Amino acid sequence: MGGTAEHAVVIGASIGGLCAARVLSDFYDRVTLCERDALPDRPANRPAVPQGRHVHLLMARGAQEFETHFPGLLDAMVADGVPILENRPDCIHFGAAGHVLGTAHRLQDEFTAYVPSRPQLEWQIRKRVSALDNVEIIHATVTQPRFDRASEQVTGVHLESGSVLDADLVVDATGRGTRLPAWLQQWGYERPREDVVFVGISYTSQRVRVPDGLLREKVIVAGASSTQPLGLGMLFYEDGIWNITTFGVGKAKPPQDYAQMCALADEILPPHVGAALRHGTPLDDVAHHKYPASRWRRYDKLDRLPAGILPFGDAVVSFNPTFGQGMSMTSLQAGHLRRALETPGADVVRETIRATAKTTFPVWTMNAIGDLTMHRATGPAPWWYQPVGALFDQFLGAAETDPVLAEWFLRRFSLLDSLYMVPSARLVARTIRHNMTLWLAQKRAGKRPVTFEAMRETR
Template structure:
């Protein structure tokens, strides 16, 4: 594998996505100059971007993600709250969480501290972008990267070739000591690797077939106490939804279908689905909703994990980050948090003086990706009819056991809180209950079984005694 970087003069980031902005923040501490190249025009306010079609749909910032972003950008969370971003502190009554057909109940108080922030994706990206733009040695430029420049003798990437600016001409070469590929799911790094004589990474995929439909709306204040509303798809219900209240008081309603199921396409039909999947007080509130703008649609065919960590050889000087490495089922809302974790890996590798920063970050990313990817895969194959060629035999039995756990969490607040914290990636990335939690779930289910058995016997006796 390539050796330790000897120069930290200039770093380049491909893409000004959240991943790219986090990478630029990290690189600014170690490189004299950081250039971020983004083909899209970046708005000066919190607004949707043409090259980020998914930002029109519901995004969730997990509690762990909020902590990771705050570590990279101190003061971010405070400023978001000052800008009107809802904050939920130990308020389970502000969360309605339906998972795999089960509505989890946490009671009125949480035993452990739990804080959630609810920014829209455009607002979060804008808050991060303006902080990166304020860093003295970082420059964000509206230019497209055609491809990196590779030196076969040194076996390293030496810079990037930029698409010619006006007037048209030859590509412009920009020298760089280190490049971060944050181009997202559409990254061309696997193609470039083959052009440079390296193998492509193996890919793990889950064909999930998600279709999105989203509409924004407003309702009078006070009609809905909850600020985070989730009704996930299940084995017997391929449609689900999420509903959040954002910083400007506008609500977003995203409906989705898994296994290629088509969600509603009009606001009226979206509300009808919400009436079907949510408790009645939501229907009463949505009856007074005023739609804002037009509906937005998006498709997400498959989750994908490119296993760069398994390659025996890799060129020096280039690192994939964010969705360029792994893109998760977006209905679980974990993508931004996992990107923040990757940025943290890069920061630690640079600070530690690792001999091979790229290999170190790839290994660390694989380590944090594995538990989240595995649990998502178990959930998708067990409840969402996902297809994959790489399914171990134990996934479906694990899904069945977790279905029983979620059933217990409907009325056992300790189990529900444990799931909420793990689902938010707060206590651990592993969704594996410890023995005390497993024991509590078994005991609860046993009590429920005995109660139902007594009720059935009582009903049978009553029926026999009836004339």
């Protein structure tokens, strides 16, 4: 342990808070993690994490980052039954913006991925954090941080019980419902600007047991598109049960019961999937959830911040969950925090916030373009979003049958090679040639080559 400071307090014991506590444990003599929810001693959904009942996808980059913070985590999950995505085409059905990728060719080894449920991953991480000698997880509600106006520094937290915990650093990992902007205003600072995309997502989820042998896939995803506001995700989890999440974007209403889920699968997925689901047995009640807006609180734009408090995880940025990037992006933030703590003389809060903004920008921008141009979202949109969205739609169309383009997209979507999803000139030229070939084939066949969307549907 580095032991460069005495005590750190983390508010919130979800995945973000646990990751922060793990990093801090290497640099602080003591770390106290405060959680208002009663924490189960096994993988289980929690009232404080209502989204936990819905499908969560752990990106390949996220798995790598979590393994860095928690060595041995991936092998332990596999030992507890978490499925691995094998390196074969029929293991995954992946649809993005109405285009189906990754089913026609073998993916590279780096795409080896793990499919834990959200409760399983959180429990695995919590076990490891709880085992650290200098970390204590307490069942306590933080009412607000303690702020010293003379030094302009947060010096601890007030608990609902009336007691106070002194701290050299407080990490706010309370998620999308963070009250830090209001606290800043109360202390005489500006609230951070908020970049918002109103995605209007509604979820309906159902756990289903499907008879063995009916589905070879482990992950089945069909995202919403410009013409279809409904999507569906199915993941085969460690308990041998499929979790099915249907969703609607742009305030579209998703299926409300299992029969409607099966009907949607018939419409947007290969026929064998809907047929398998009709042989399935629902195991519990349908779960509903709403996600009205993606939100990025721009702490990186503030000129003044109090010392001693760091926003973390969804308290900074919450991404459209249908893209499945949230947990992986949180793991990247933990890396930023570690590097800031390792830098002698660094302003840990400022450095972590700046690094987080740097990795957030490309992912946020691409998500915003997709949501605002293809998913019926509303919000501020620069003029160039629309042409970029149209060009990327053409790229995805070409990637359906071009394995090189599909490989590039899946690696970037999984956050492996780069967070910037900007094709090179060579890949753009390859896309143009591919789509022009389709256009000419239409013309030679005596058909009127209409829109690219119409051409795509003929493949």
